Amino acid sequence: MADTSTRTVERALLLLGTVCDRGSVTLADAARDAGLSASTALRLLRTLEGTGFVRRDDDGYRPGMRVVQLGAQALSHESLVSLAEDALERLVSSTGESAYLNVPSSDGHGIYLSVREGTHSVRHTSWVGRSIPLEGSAAGAVLSGDTPEDGFVVISNGIEPDVTAIAAPVLSGGQVVAALSVVVPSYRIDDDGARRIGRQVAAEAAGVLAAPTDAAPQGTSSTGIETPTTHEPSTTGAQS
Amino acid sequence: MADTSTRTVERALLLLGTVCDRGSVTLADAARDAGLSASTALRLLRTLEGTGFVRRDDDGYRPGMRVVQLGAQALSHESLVSLAEDALERLVSSTGESAYLNVPSSDGHGIYLSVREGTHSVRHTSWVGRSIPLEGSAAGAVLSGDTPEDGFVVISNGIEPDVTAIAAPVLSGGQVVAALSVVVPSYRIDDDGARRIGRQVAAEAAGVLAAPTDAAPQGTSSTGIETPTTHEPSTTGAQS
DNA sequence: ATTTGTATTTCACTTATTGAAACGCTCATT
DNA sequence: AATGAGCGTTTCAATAAGTGAAATACAAAT
Structure with missing residues (x-):
């Protein structure tokens, strides 16, 4: 699949993984980890930053909200x-x-x-x-x-x-x-x-996976990542 | 920031967002949504697939485990x-x-x-x-x-x-x-x-953000996405 | 003062990426 | 049965997007 892939994207995703693994990483460390030049890593991290996947503070690059959001969406699906x-x-x-x-x-x-x-x-x-x-x-x-x-x-x-x-x-x-x-x-x-x-x-x-279940979540679950049957927030509960 | 960014990566991340928003999307719809040719979208989605960010089944492309994993890591940080x-x-x-x-x-x-x-x-x-x-x-x-x-x-x-x-x-x-x-x-x-x-x-x-809290999670929380103080799974509880 | 390391910018070079076109397949319509 | 539409996939010529070495500025340590 190497010839049907996109090197630039792979590099950016690798950097994203490093940022999420570490929680906070400097440009130099991220570049070293990915085996890229500092200027290449900078540009790719800037792209990730501009799209919300990472954010930058004094200590370095951190995961951004976009990963959290997409991760939660992915899980709910x-x-x-x-x-x-x-x-x-x-x-x-x-x-x-x-x-x-x-x-x-x-x-x-x-x-x-x-x-x-x-x-x-x-x-x-x-x-x-x-x-x-x-x-x-x-x-x-x-x-x-x-x-x-x-x-x-x-x-x-x-x-x-x-x-x-x-x-x-x-x-x-x-x-x-x-x-x-x-x-x-x-x-x-x-x-x-x-x-x-x-x-x-x-x-x-x-x-x-055996029986069609009537598993309408009736608020009995308290996971942080909900899998609502509809994606509309609502007041939920029994109709009694 | 347009001139310090990487178009190819932006395109791939846009496609990733579409896949996560939709939950399942065909190549043609993803390409249309992103304004890309089908062959370009195919290659970028293949890259996302090869890196675990999306997966492919009969109905189209779905979010992959890598997004879930990174999202959870991001949240835990x-x-x-x-x-x-x-x-x-x-x-x-x-x-x-x-x-x-x-x-x-x-x-x-x-x-x-x-x-x-x-x-x-x-x-x-x-x-x-x-x-x-x-x-x-x-x-x-x-x-x-x-x-x-x-x-x-x-x-x-x-x-x-x-x-x-x-x-x-x-x-x-x-x-x-x-x-x-x-x-x-x-x-x-x-x-x-x-x-x-x-x-x-x-x-x-x-x-x-005011007081240093002794918030050692003592298992009182039941969110699906945990923020453990250490990243080691363990048996937790009071020492009584 | 010197050295080391970091982050940032610049730009010549090249190759990675692109998308139009062609192809094969499926499905729906006439 | 024939045709058209739409899908996914492959090919390849063209070009511009991406690269990284080098230079620069800054901070910290010696």
Whole structure:
């Protein structure tokens, strides 16, 4: 695809990634990181600045609002997020533990696409957009197609210490398109518990794309990134 | 800035915006929208696809995970979000209504940067990344510098019907950098109530950048986009 | 004073980008 | 069946868009 791509755009997007990874970066560091001359990087960063993707302050270049906005728009268009919403809520309600929706990313990792935190005061924490390696994680194993016959993967103290991760595949047309996972502090779970939760996760994962759901969000969700069924803000609630 | 910018990059970013706005767009529509030839748009969209910013399916081009990821990273680097966190929570706790943090965007609008929903079953709804006009909205008036002496703006049935919006400025060095706002269904509030909430919002807004806060997130927040103080996922909670 | 590093501007050069044209395919209409 | 419209894709001649080396100004450290 190298000959059907646009070098200049690739360079600019690479710089955008650097700015977002770092949070704040000087022109010189950004140029060095991207292997560009300072004047080239300056012009590309200026373009990103002029379009709102980055902004400039005394310390250097920072992400701009346009990335936040487009990222949020992109997420709200992800139909998987809305479909998995109820499943995630139910998993949290029944287990008390943090539940996640993971999808494959374009660079061979997994990505956290939706996050529901558990109800215990000591719980696992992660965030939307976070990348996770496919090796050594339960969600990663599922996304790689390595789900055993019982339908879920359990990994204790894998790439994340002190937690037990349980994941099951969301299938579409026989293909793994996402993983539902629950992550528990290991001190709070034994083998039996992991199997019990595993069966729940597998059941929920099987239901995500199976049934047409009446999942009209009735304000029960409190994620910062909403996936409203209509894009109009409104007063919502029961009509009682 | 036209002569220090990069046309090719601008075009690609414009196409990215179109894909994210629409959620799904054909090559022909994207090209038409951007005023480009089909072959130019194809190559630029291929570049965006190859870098993960968009993806392609049968219906056309969709936002890719890279935008979601960078958007989430960008948001997590926004220090205003973490600083305003407690203020937003307190506003929701004390009023029961939805509370928001708005900032100016690069294109002359306001943007919802952080969202906390109210506790009533009938409440206002909005989302991170949403754009709001500066004219006719309480947050917009505040961001435009039009805050009266009493320190807050109240707009009933402005650009959004059926709601009363109350906003106050977050100031830094005498400059308005953000707005805190509370939005209430109009049937649930009168003038006295609006003034009472207005004073609360103004007090909270004044406190956002004023005091060094011990705002270690103790898992009290349940936004989908977390701003963890460290970027390591962990088990979090009280040490009791 | 000197050195190092940063950000910015300039401009000759070249090659990266462009878009018109051609092609193949699908679908709708006559 | 034939035709037209629209889509997505490929090709390639032309040109101007993008590049980076060099120069400049500034700040900080030695």
